[in-house]
Amino acid sequence: MTGARKDDERETVLIERVGKGEVDEPLGALYDMYSARLYGLGIRLLGDRGLAEELVQETFLRLWRSAPRFDRELGSGTTFVFTIARRVAIDLRRRRSSRPHAVLVDERDLEPAHAIAASDGEIELAFGVREALDTLSDEQRPCSSSITTTT
Numbered sequence: 830m831t832g833a834r835k836d837d838e839r840e841t842v843l844i845e846r847v848g849k850g851e852v853d854e855p856l857g858a859l860y861d862m863y864s865a866r867l868y869g870l871g872i873r874l875l876g877d878r879g880l881a882e883e884l885v886q887e888t889f890l891r892l893w894r895s896a897p898r899f900d901r902e903l904g905s906g907t908t909f910v911f912t913i914a915r916r917v918a919i920d921l922r923r924r925r926s927s928r929p930h931a932v933l934v935d936e937r938d939l940e941p942a943h944a945i946a947a948s949d950g951e952i953e954l955a956f957g958v959r960e961a962l963d964t965l966s967d968e969q970r971p972c973s974s975s976i977t978t979t980t
Contacts, residue, residue, distance in 0.1 A: 840906030841899075848896035859910070860889060867914055874918050884921060888914045 840862065846855040864885050871881025891913045899909055 837905045837907065840910075841901050844892070844896050844899045844906045844909060845901070847893060848899055852893065856889065856893060859892065859906075863888075863910055867910075870914065871918065875921060880921050884914060884917050887917045887921075891917065 840859065843855040843859050847859070867885045867888055868881050871884035872878065875881055875884065888910065892910060895913065899906075904912075
């Protein structure tokens with residue numbers, strides 16, 4: 830079993846454990862695996878640190894609630910987590926209260942392409958590309974290293 834497949838299996842087992850009612854250890858392990866990636870994605874897609882933090886928090890809340898419905902036959906743990914995160918990001922963009930009246934992030938801290946928040950369609954596309962890249966085998970990954978997603 831390759832390294833990526835071992836990670837996928839570990840994530841799958843952790844989500845299944847959460848689905849069976851175990852929370853502390855498996856959810857903590859999943860948080861350690863995904864929180865930084867989700868936060869970075871939230872910064873890039875939503876352009877706001879507060880919204881990025883909300884994305885992480887809401888993703889894990891929804892993960893906990895929906896883990897009993899996880900089916901390993903339908904996709905990997907990573908796909909499940911990022912599908913939830915995609916829905917959260919779209920919800921955050923659509924919520925009127927989440928659209929700040931003033932810029933809350935110092936735009937000098939963000940790359941120029943990320944200073945402007947992405948549209949709902951760009952968020953969908955970025956998540957779709959990320960999910961597709963996450964499904965590549967180890968043999969295919971070196972070819973994808975030059976592919977980046979920008980929003």
